Amino acid sequence: MGKLAEYAFVAGTLSTFLALVGYVFYALSGVRAARMAAAGVPMTTGGIGFTSGPRTASIGHYATLLGGLSVFAIAASLVLRTIATGHGPFSNMYEFSIAFAFGILCAYYWFERKYRQRVLGLLALPVALALLAYAATVPASIEPLVPALQNNMLLTVHVATAIVAYGSFTIAFAAALLYLIQPATGRWGLPKPAVLDEIGYRAIVIGFPFLTLTVVLGAVWADTAWGTYWSWDPKETASLVTWLIYGAYLHARVVRGWRGNKAALLLLVGFGATLLTYFGNLFFGGLHSYSGLAGV
Amino acid sequence: MAHTTRTQNLAAGTLPSGAGAVPAAASALPAGGLPTTGATGRTGALDSALDRLWGLLTSMKFGLLLILAFAAFGLVGTLLIQMPAGVADDPQARAGWLAEVRPKYGGWTGILDQLQFFTIFQSVWLRAIGALLAASTIACTLHRIPGTWRTMTKPHVNVGPTFFEHAPQHEQMTFHRAPADVLAAAEQVLKRRHYRTVTLDDGTVRIYADRNHWQPWAGIAGHFSIVVILAGAMVGSMWGFRDSQFMLAEGATSAVPTEPGLSIRLNSFKDTYYPDTGAPSDYVSDVVLTRDGQTVAQQQVRVNEPLRYGDVSFYQAFFGPAAVVTVKDAKGATLYSAGVPLAWTSNNGGNKVGTFSLPGQNVAVWVVATTGPDDPSVKPGQVAIELYASDTGNPIVQKSIDQGTPTTIENLTYTFERETKYTGLNVAKDPGTPIVWFGCFLLVVGFMVRLFVPYRRIWGQLASRPDGGSSLSVAAVGRRDSDLDAEFTSLVTDIRQAVTGPARS
Numbered sequence: 001m002g003k004l005a006e007y008a009f010v011a012g013t014l015s016t017f018l019a020l021v022g023y024v025f026y027a028l029s030g031v032r033a034a035r036m037a038a039a040g041v042p043m044t045t046g047g048i049g050f051t052s053g054p055r056t057a058s059i060g061h062y063a064t065l066l067g068g069l070s071v072f073a074i075a076a077s078l079v080l081r082t083i084a085t086g087h088g089p090f091s092n093m094y095e096f097s098i099a100f101a102f103g104i105l106c107a108y109y110w111f112e113r114k115y116r117q118r119v120l121g122l123l124a125l126p127v128a129l130a131l132l133a134y135a136a137t138v139p140a141s142i143e144p145l146v147p148a149l150q151n152n153m154l155l156t157v158h159v160a161t162a163i164v165a166y167g168s169f170t171i172a173f174a175a176a177l178l179y180l181i182q183p184a185t186g187r188w189g190l191p192k193p194a195v196l197d198e199i200g201y202r203a204i205v206i207g208f209p210f211l212t213l214t215v216v217l218g219a220v221w222a223d224t225a226w227g228t229y230w231s232w233d234p235k236e237t238a239s240l241v242t243w244l245i246y247g248a249y250l251h252a253r254v255v256r257g258w259r260g261n262k263a264a265l266l267l268l269v270g271f272g273a274t275l276l277t278y279f280g281n282l283f284f285g286g287l288h289s290y291s292g293l294a295g296v
Numbered sequence: 297m298a299h300t301t302r303t304q305n306l307a308a309g310t311l312p313s314g315a316g317a318v319p320a321a322a323s324a325l326p327a328g329g330l331p332t333t334g335a336t337g338r339t340g341a342l343d344s345a346l347d348r349l350w351g352l353l354t355s356m357k358f359g360l361l362l363i364l365a366f367a368a369f370g371l372v373g374t375l376l377i378q379m380p381a382g383v384a385d386d387p388q389a390r391a392g393w394l395a396e397v398r399p400k401y402g403g404w405t406g407i408l409d410q411l412q413f414f415t416i417f418q419s420v421w422l423r424a425i426g427a428l429l430a431a432s433t434i435a436c437t438l439h440r441i442p443g444t445w446r447t448m449t450k451p452h453v454n455v456g457p458t459f460f461e462h463a464p465q466h467e468q469m470t471f472h473r474a475p476a477d478v479l480a481a482a483e484q485v486l487k488r489r490h491y492r493t494v495t496l497d498d499g500t501v502r503i504y505a506d507r508n509h510w511q512p513w514a515g516i517a518g519h520f521s522i523v524v525i526l527a528g529a530m531v532g533s534m535w536g537f538r539d540s541q542f543m544l545a546e547g548a549t550s551a552v553p554t555e556p557g558l559s560i561r562l563n564s565f566k567d568t569y570y571p572d573t574g575a576p577s578d579y580v581s582d583v584v585l586t587r588d589g590q591t592v593a594q595q596q597v598r599v600n601e602p603l604r605y606g607d608v609s610f611y612q613a614f615f616g617p618a619a620v621v622t623v624k625d626a627k628g629a630t631l632y633s634a635g636v637p638l639a640w641t642s643n644n645g646g647n648k649v650g651t652f653s654l655p656g657q658n659v660a661v662w663v664v665a666t667t668g669p670d671d672p673s674v675k676p677g678q679v680a681i682e683l684y685a686s687d688t689g690n691p692i693v694q695k696s697i698d699q700g701t702p703t704t705i706e707n708l709t710y711t712f713e714r715e716t717k718y719t720g721l722n723v724a725k726d727p728g729t730p731i732v733w734f735g736c737f738l739l740v741v742g743f744m745v746r747l748f749v750p751y752r753r754i755w756g757q758l759a760s761r762p763d764g765g766s767s768l769s770v771a772a773v774g775r776r777d778s779d780l781d782a783e784f785t786s787l788v789t790d791i792r793q794a795v796t797g798p799a800r801s
């Protein structure tokens with residue numbers, strides 16, 4: 001079962017990579033199409049070959065299919081791994097990185113279905129791919145759970161809500177980055193800034209309540225395992241900082257002088273904080289760095 | 297003093313427009329633009345200062361900056377090593393700790409320490425920003441209540457004609473049917489879509505419709521919950537207690553601090569490991585809780601399974617070896633016989649050590665375990681007994697004793713009976729926890745509802761036309777958003793169809 005999970009993981013990683021290649025071609029053809037349209041070249045089928053409208057759409061279509069395949073492969077990998085270990089994907093960086101990548105892919109495809117802005121995939125998929133590649137470099141062996149982690153139900157839900165949040169934040173990051181690199185009138189055939197602004201907001205509308213739930217569940221776990229719901233442990237604090245930044249973003253959208261660029265900037269900062277929270281336990285070495293008991 | 301005057305004025309109703317200074321009433325007005333004309337003199341100056349403060353606290357921009365400032369200091373706290381609890385209050389431990397981190401931060405160490413950056417979560421900075429943020433959140437929450445209440449109970453129905461041209465979503469329709477028919481059809485469509493409608497007829501029919509009109513309360517609840525959580529945390533820090541160094545050897549019974557009559561006994565402690573990797577698999581303390589001699593609870597306390605009794609909880613925190621030591625006086629009466637947790641480590645040699653004191657004797661006894669065959673002073677099968685004067689801390693005598701052999705030291709007979717284990721429990725009583733959990737519940741549900749449930753408001757204006765038909769303008773407000781656009785478009789389509797009939801559309 002563990003072996004099968006790894007095969008599914010490899011298949012998912014490969015198809016994510018291929019999907020990303022597809023999105024790169026899709027975006028390039030979009031840029032060329034935009035340039036030609038600006039230069040007055042008629043956008044008919046055939047004629048300009050590779051970059052013509054229908055052709056562009058079909059590359060995007062294949063990219064989407066490949067990405068969909070990786071969603072299924074990684075879902076299968078997570079399910080098989082859960083069966084093999086008997087617990088959710090929360091016990092090490094290998095499991096959690098795959099789960100994070102899964103969250104990003106799911107969030108991306110949800111947004112692609114809703115907004116049809118495939119260019120976002122160009123930024124979202126590399127993040128997912130980087131996490132999968134990172135997972136490939138860390139030990140994948142199945143270790144039994146240390147006592148502190150023996151709270152399967154709670155921690156599985158905790159990780160599930162976290163990946164919904166982190167996946168959404170990645171989409172918001174992608175939208176904000178595309179927003180910031182172009183003028184208000186748009187450029188390079190990228191999605192219009194107004195659309196990107198809405199996508200960023202919608203992503204936070206989903207991600208923020210889920211991050212809230214994640215932090216609260218983390219506090220519930222800390223209270224059962226450590227006897228205190230809050231101890232300013234670096235990982236806890238980093239998640240609070242992330243939460244505050246996205247909270248600030250929700251306000252920024254309605255404060256004059258903060259909408260637009262500054263709000264988008266907060267999304268980039270928020271994503272930085274998300275990554276810090278995520279990779280934090282690698283270098284914080286906090287009070288209880290999940291090794292088990294503090295005094296042992 | 298002046299504040300009291302203000303309240304009295306209000307109660308007596310003698311201050312006609314000064315009422316604008318009262319928070320709840322002020323919220324109807326835009327923050328900062330509150331009329332203070334009725335008040336004069338010192339009270340007026342104070343009122344306007346309070347108004348300005350209120351304006352600041354309810355300002356979204358100020359709130360935004362506070363949130364970001366809090367986040368920035370929190371970030372410093374995650375990136376800089378923080379002093380462990382207990383070190384900060386002990387000057388000696390503090391100096392030692394600072395010396396330890398000095399290689400890492402160099403010349404900055406002193407500055408960072410002066411700025412309280414090593415104890416940032418207890419620093420004046422975070423306390424001040426936190427207090428302001430709490431005040432601002434309370435102010436914002438209160439500020440929004442009256443307006444939200446009014447919008448819900450008495451929505452603004454008549455919005456004026458220009459609104460229908462400038463609203464982000466707007467549409468004008470003309471029909472060949474009489475206004476009454478159009479109204480009936482439109483109301484039916486709205487009802488089917490779970491809108492509530494309010495109409496007003498002043499020659500022109502004015503329509504207001506909203507869906508999920510209670511939704512803004514969820515946002516208020518979400519903000520209020522932050523205050524609830526902070527209140528719960530304060531209750532905990534004022535009336536709770538925590539002993540994270542509560543140690544108990546196997547077979548020993550100990551009174552629970554601050555809980556009169558409550559004692560806990562450790563039957564056994566067991567630590568188990570996975571055979572293949574050697575990683576810990578379980579830590580279990582089998583404990584019995586007694587109140588005035590009656591057993592009130594018995595449980596295997598594990599890391600994720602604390603023993604909860606009332607609002608006192610016992611958590612498995614750590615464990616270690618213990619030495620059972622018996623002390624008898626010259627007459628053979630037992631002064632002490634219990635497991636001594638060897639919970640500390642000696643500075644020189646790294647031996648595990650533990651301590652206890654003897655009732656009625658000015659002596660603190662330290663028990664030192666061996667580190668193994670290479671230990672020069674304590675051989676395997678021995679412990680060293682070190683005696684210190686309790687008052688001065690001066691050493692009296694030191695002697696290694698063999699297991700099972702009663703040995704007389706300073707008129708008392710010490711026996712090292714055997715080795716055993718102790719468990720380290722974290723004993724906590726936190727009456728604020730239920731408040732915190734209630735706050736968390738409100739927080740999650742409040743913001744989920746506020747952000748997931750759409751709140752829609754639509755206005756309409758229906759006038760008759762000279763030809764007997766009617767013209768209907770509808771408009772919605774909200775930021776341009778594709779969901780709102782889609783809903784508005786489909787609503788307009790539905791109304792059209794309902795009026796003209798699907799067959800003809």
Ligand code: HEM
Binds near residue numbers: 208353357359360746
């Ligand atoms: C840590 C503190 C805070 C958090 C986590 C927070 C969170 C949020 C969230 C998630 C929203 C979006 C949901 C909604 O619209 O109700 C929101 C909206 C809002 N917040 Fe806060 N808030 C905080 C403090 C404040 C403060 C201090 C103020 C006032 C200065 C404030 C005023 C508002 C207002 C007026 C809205 C409505 C914005 C709109 O029209 O969409 N909040 N807040």
